[in-house]
Amino acid sequence: MILNARPQTKGAWFTNALVPAALTEGFALGASDAGNGLASFDFGITAEGRLTAERGDAKPVDLQGRMVLPTFVDSHVHFDKAYIVARTGIPDGGLMEAVRLSTADAGNWTAADLRARMTRALTRAYHNGTSAMRTHLDTPVMPADSPAWQVFCEMRRDWAGRVDLQAVALMALERVEGPDFAERCQQIADMGGILGAFIAPNTATPERLDSLFTCARAAGLDVDFHVDETLDPKANALELICDSILRSGFDGRVMAGHCCSLRSAAPADLARITGKVARSGVHVVSLPHTNLFLQDRASGRTPALRGITAARELAAAGASIHFASDNVQDPFYPYGDFDMFDSFRMAVRAAHLDSDIAAWALRQFRTAAKACGFDHHGRLSAGASADLILFDANNWTDLMSRPAQDRVVLRAGEPLPSQIFNLRDLFAMEPS
Known part of the structure; x- marks a missing residue:
């Protein structure tokens, strides 16, 4: 998966994510590691932009062990x-x-x-x-x-x-x-x-x-x-x-x-x-x-x-x-x-x-x-708005080491456009 792309997220089923187990609610978690608190996590995003624990016939997207956090x-x-x-x-x-x-x-x-x-x-x-x-x-x-x-x-x-x-x-x-x-x-x-x-x-x-x-x-x-x-x-x-x-x-x-x-x-x-x-x-x-x-x-x-x-x-x-x-x-x-x-x-x-x-x-x-008193924030809950951050990291060390830009922010299931200016864009500009 290329993190600077804007993937189709609504209606998708995501597999093999990693999440801090204590930050989820209403999901059946997969393999976990008590040493680092992370667990395998499959989740879906409905057409309405909400998190779901029910796969249905949603298209699967393999996140290959990348980390997901709440907003x-x-x-x-x-x-x-x-x-x-x-x-x-x-x-x-x-x-x-x-x-x-x-x-x-x-x-x-x-x-x-x-x-x-x-x-x-x-x-x-x-x-x-x-x-x-x-x-x-x-x-x-x-x-x-x-x-x-x-x-x-x-x-x-x-x-x-x-x-x-x-x-x-x-x-x-x-x-x-x-x-x-x-x-x-x-x-x-x-x-x-x-x-x-x-x-x-x-x-x-x-x-x-x-x-x-x-x-x-x-x-x-x-x-x-x-x-x-x-x-x-x-x-x-x-x-x-x-x-x-x-x-x-x-x-x-x-x-x-x-x-x-x-x-x-x-x-x-x-x-x-x-x-x-x-x-x-x-x-x-x-x-x-x-x-x-x-x-x-x-x-x-x-x-x-x-x-x-x-x-x-x-x-x-x-x-x-x-x-x-x-x-x-x-x-x-x-x-x-x-x-x-x-x-x-x-x-x-x-x-x-x-x-x-x-x-x-x-x-x-x-x-x-x-x-x-922001009661509905700070966790990933089945049925709640799909507000989350996907990081290009496979463990805590990766997460704390990689550039901060390596993330995709989803709000109500939609990825936000990147605000990062890519230096490569300079070479695509028309001469003035």
Whole structure:
């Protein structure tokens, strides 16, 4: 099979695929390997573009052991900052310089500018195989007055059926003390959003967090934090979040992004905090590209520390942990293509997850979907829409080694046209 062709897929029966067994539902799997979690997988696509376990008289297509994955959930991105690096430049220093460069560019974020960049972001994510995304939107003003929120609501409507979208109203934790905070929460709820808080160093207190969760509960909001985005082992906001949840019994979904300081925690502190994360039900999302780029970054020297959170220790404690893209082509991470496969591959390599990739794939798909409430994403289910990614790889090592372009994305059973420009096309062009 040639992966850059557009095969006839609707009405076909596919044999000899390989799939992570834990990511299927309603299919009889063939030979499996407990060591790598992969199983042989036959499936069909109906004329209506749905997955089926019934072959009928469908034409067989032998996939020859190639791997199939569900479409991705990307649970933490920043549409409002994407693709501004050409205007801002790349920071010499770390997080705070990236914040300064981004803030200085915010005057350019008109509705037209935001619309163009958000459309570009969604187009790239869609063609790379992502079907659900959660974006953070800087919200220093009231949400109803925010151009970013207005454009996001347009995108959510226009992309429905292609990419399911959620948005987080990101603001400093100190906003909880303002007289308009309850109204802010109600506006976020009215717009179908999520309450977000960036916790700067030394700003988390039990009182502020308790107040935030009280207001979130009153408005029926889930909560999403930027927290402990530092390698300082004294950073303790994640633990304070867990303590507040355990005190209050808050039962909405809570996500905590970054959590880099766990990487530097002493063993006893790490065990205590990861245990609280598990008990409180907080979903940790690690953001390898951005954190490896910004943490321990200083002009003129090579970083000595790895900025990724303690992913393996969180998993060992029974806590919820997965990975996401975060920033793309902005001062926080000047590269990237809204490609969740690239983010997952980076996580496997940087966090040394290769000993049990199948378990991490389960977290990457099902845990990410559960953390956001994207319930029908992250698995291949008989009867569901045929949304999947076919890779030119026959095992995990192949998958983690081959160029990211070697894939075919199917949505509702139809292969998406490739967005990759082939250099050979240059030689077919007419001279100008």
